[in-house]
Amino acid sequence: MATAKKVSFKLNGKPVEVTVEPRELLIHTLREKLAHTGPHIGCETSHCGACTVDLNEMSVKACTVLTVQCDGAEMTTVEGMEQGGALHALQQAFHEEHGLQCGYCTPGMITRAYRLLKENPNPSEQDIRSGISGNLCRCTGYQNIVKAVQSAAKKLAAA
């Protein structure tokens, strides 16, 4: 329909360039043009948070951002959490604390927890629960996710 635009940004540390219609949602660009299927789609009303990415040091729902808004941005998805073959403390903690079952909410949840711990490196349980209130999970009941975030917080603080 409308004029396609070239958009360049950094994705997990690497520069990428895509050509998109203005209406194209970031979640679709990531999943279909940039082969990053970590962030998932769970709704169309911006509620579930499965699409959460880290954009310019903010946790955002990629389903409610236009790709054209991301020119020059720095973006991290779950695929960028592992560095140099080493899992991020959060990834390791989710595994150790059984903070995932079907895995569908996990990319968005880990990406959100990553920013949460940067906002607040020593969160209380209540801080964590409200901190992840934009991410729905149907499998775990959240209890082990909270434990995972607490465990990662400890490890990151000690590092």
Place this chain on the structure above:
Amino acid sequence: MIPAGFDYHAPRSVADAVKLLGELGPEAKLLAGGHSLLPMMKLRFAEPGHLVDLGRIAELRGISQSGNEIRIGAMTTEHELLNSKLLAEKVPLLVEGAGWIADPQVRYKGTIGGDISHGDPANDQPALMIALDASFVLAGPKGERVVKADGYFLGLYSTQLAEDEILTQIRIPVPPAGSGWSYHKLKRKTGDFATAATAVMLQMKGKQVAKVAIALTNAGPTVLKARDAEAYLTGKAIDDASLNEAARLAMSICQPTPDQRGDEEYKRAMCGEMTRRALQAAHARAKG
């Protein structure tokens, strides 16, 4: 979940944005945080031909104090409000209110200006603005004008903002020391819009109310100022009897829309209950 097509513009200054609005006409909509507009567009409840993104305009951001006034750029996000030390110290009601809006991700993008301008009675900022006696700076082709929050909100999706204007700044008089404040919001779950919510700013003189502002979220087609309740409480002590009457007066102006959050009866009663609790909490915080 796919919007219809549109053209996208990202001006770098308010002047450019105003010029664009003039050129593009009624087919253009402003894009602030996008978390009210884009969901509507994804369900095709809105199909504007042009989006004018305010996100690249640096002059629309920032929180500062000028004299006895706090000035907030319209594109300041709820997250920034929540984390502002200046606001925590000078206008804590705004910090409390921002914390009740949506969820962490939405707060990173949602803006105070967008929440005000959308004209949705379910949004929280309008009640906070009315309780704080805020004013809005509107920039248009003929220049700037400043309009008070009280009177700005006209009806469902309708405000004083003209089609060719942009809300650029929110100005809030610093509440006097010792003011009490509270935003009480009843919702079905975290992130939901209010079933009912009340914002209160309160100044006491001894045991009596010197000044009180009460504003109601989602109790009608637009934000409501509970003037009768305010007038009644002024000069009175805060006790069970006066709280009951204030709540009753607030309830009497409600015209809530029945939906899955509640029917008219419940929503009206909850408006009363939130008003009462907000008054109690504000009273507990007030010193004077």
Place this chain on the structure above:
Amino acid sequence: MGDMSDVKEREDKLQGMGTSLLRKEDARFIRGQGSYVDDIKLPGMLFGAIVRSPFAHARIKGIDKAKALACPGVVAVLTADDLKPVNLHWMPTLGGDVQAVLADKKVCFQYQEVAMVLASDRYAAYDGAGLVEVDYEELPAIVDPKKSMAPDAPIIREDIEDKKEVGHGPRTHPNHIFTWEAGDKAAADAAFKSAEVTVREEILNPRVHPCPLETCGCVASFDKATGYLTVYMTSQAPHLVRTVLAMLSGIAESKIRVVGGDIGGGFGNKVPVYPGYVVAIVASIVTGVPIKWIESRIDNISTTGFARDYHGVGELAADKDGRIKGLRFTALADHGAFNSHVSATKFPAGLFSICTGSYAIPNAYARVDAVYTNKAPGGVAYRCSLRVTEAIYLIERMMDVLALKLGLDKAEIRRRNFVKSEQFPYTTAFGWTLDSGAYHTALDKVLKAVDYEGLRKEQAQKRADPKSPTLMGIGISTFTEIVGAGPTKVCDILGVGLFDSCEIRVHPTGGVIARLGTMSQGQGHATTYAQIIATELGLPASDIVVEEGDTDKAPYGAGTWGSRSTPVSGAATAMAARKIKEKAKKIAAHLLEVSEGDLEWEIDRFKVKGDPSQAKTMKEICMVAHTGNLPAGMEQGLNAVTYYDPPNLTFPFGAYLCVVDVDKFTGEVKVRRFYALDDCGTRINPMIIEGQIHGGLTEAFAVAMGQQIPFDENGNHLGNSLMDYFLPTAVETPKWETDHTVTQCPHHPLGAKGVAESPHVGGIPCFSNAVIDAFAHLGVTHMDMPHSAWRVWQQCSALGVNKR
């Protein structure tokens, strides 16, 4: 030598049964490298978007495709007319009915499928779908199932108007589906006649939806050259689906491959065959390219398998000491516009007759009348065996109702009626044989852990204080679940028995690959089944690969739903492993030059009795099995397959207790405490079990406290997105305290029963009982779910407890 520390070290190395082994599945999920159906891209793939009816009941006067076809990127628009040549515009359901794939002549529920637009990408498909013009003539809709059988009710299913039955016996009205009865009505009626006390309550189990985080979808790919159909699909039962597709399409079943990859939650929602799958398959056959169809969340909530919608009446007859003499439970079941209820052929109302629960009730009768309405078709089991939630909700609610009538404590009335430990195996009045249980022990353990007496004291104090801003409620649920469907003599779907399978291959260097007929959607099968094999074969779980879901590779099974994996496939796994172990023993005897009777098994090796230095490890035997050094006449290899037909279902049970505080002035209910004790027999992976309990309780919380699918009187949805459908966040979700007892299953090779659905089935009545208990002293005997703040407030207002 086998000193204790050496033995323990060898056992720990295996990470077998009973270990909280960290999950093998996690590695890909924490990296965002899962393979869910929407992640799949195939060359030339088109995207399909469904056009849906805005009306709940309407005739279709005409469909105009022109504008859609002119939309850039649109390749084709399929309607019922395009499916008629292959006779696929209708399809049989798993409930013995037929369902429209694409509506022909009329639509019977809002959002029903009318057309599919195929386009080069999902944006074009969506644009195209908005341009298909359908001319509807609206008809009056039936939304209240109580009105379905009125003499002047509009006929919903004109396509079967003349049919005298729809799979389950005679129909008495065009909107009637079936009537099912069980038990002994005469005996039950007699018990009621002579009873000292009777109670009766009308109890609704509202329509809700499993709402997994990933919606349903598929990529269907028909290869014209080979005639081979591959369907990647969100399916909890890939083999059953393959069989159904063969029946529907006429393609040989050997040329159909269904692949269940990673699935983002199922909870029963992903068992049925949905029209979207069938149209995508036909579209692929017609176009010769892969077709992807992924539904939206609103589509998911509005059209795929809902759950419950049982309008029940519960009656109990008892003596004055609270001992129940008779039970009569009936329900009006709203199946929507098509009966696509997943049900075993002999059980159109599922396993509803488990409704005597954990109690020894001598006389019982149950009856379910099912009707059509202008709503989405279904329902499915939402994290429960078929209709078990409905059954257990009824009995656990009625126990409280009876307790209230008699002025008896709600724990005590349960104690007086429990099946006693020495009565197992116990055959209920409906003919189910409960395998094992220890109900008194479970309940007593819970009551002690929470200081039940202290809680009742606190409640009494609060009740005596009119100034208390909250009402305190205590809810108890002592449930018995029926899972592990099931013995083929009673359990089949479309004729296919509900057995399950495991095929194990052991490699020369000791690695193992096992494939099963079940299908994980997050339950941790790759880890749990590896643990079973590790213990059975003495090989480390880290070397055991478990696969499910690809019908080309996996042996036939009925999939994962109704907590059947551990009871059926878990049993098959143990049996297959034991076949291998028997063969390994023969090889060991041959190698050690002793008779089999001289050998004993210890952890990971066969040892000669009395001469423990003579031993052969399973690892060594793996290699030998692939050589010529075998007993005469023995074939090479260490492989086995078992198809397991369970002798009975299994009956996990539990005792749950919930404490709530109700805000009288807003109606908000705060869960102060939830204590859940589960008994699932042998516990394979305690960490995974606990995770399942947390998840099931959270879904129970959501159902009891806020989920519903509301309609207006014209059949329009009033809350079918996540704006309104209650999925709790981490803030609302209570903290769960878990506990357990172990009462093994006598007929299962591992003594295990299955557990993942218990918390949902047992949790819902626990929450409900707690909320209602908060009002019990004011004469309230029942309140329908959901216990949303609004509804609870209405109760508070009606009682006048929140006057200011």
